[in-house]
Amino acid sequence: MNVHIFDTQLELDAFAANLITDIVTSKPNAVLGLATGSTPIGIYAKIVEKYRKGEVSFADVTSFNLDEYVGLKPYNDQSYAYYMNKHLFAHIDIPDTQTFLPNGMADDLEAECANYDRMLLERQIDIQLLGLGHNGHIGFNEPDHALSGGTHVVKLKQATLEANARFFATMEEVPEYAITMGVGSILKANSIVLAVRGADKADIVKQALTGPITTEVPASLLQTHPRVTVLLDREAGRMLG
């Protein structure tokens, strides 16, 4: 793993944005794997800035998001579809028809998962952006004695529900289920960027990067991938030797 530690969030965001836009520049029809959450917001802002300066075009890019809540409509402002439009898609030239998220409103969620996997099988993700949950989750692959390789419906763990609650008015509104890409699909990406900020993630960063490879810390499986770049701020990296 290639680990970079940054003094400022702006530096981390700019570095991550460059990794992504460099790939799009060298391969205009690149396939991007995208994440939501608080960590990528600054990265997407930087990408939008580069697009506005005319440094990059996304006209031929395709994107796949990691996950979506079950039961939230795309125009619900807590859905990940809404988030992606707000922070990225509405500000760049990627056509709507080339952006994909799991459909958490599908009548048949199992069929939706199979359909998402079919689309992923037809393409290779060139670069997958990931954040890290406090419990070591990537996407919504929660710690467990076993993990799924493909896209699946997941019941979110209490720790994740509590972390997500900050975005909702009441705990009852926090969706309990999500659809997530599986670790198999994540690990098939040609390259992976894991971005993590904050002292509260220092311990899980250490476990994920230097601890045993275990499904109880899903991010530890990234140790098996040959091209992972880890971007940390000082606080998140402070427990690394």
Ligand code: F6R
């Ligand atoms: C979001 C996702 C999650 C987040 C993780 C960290 O699409 O897949 O795994 O990346 O929960 O979230 P933040 O960045 O809000 O700390």
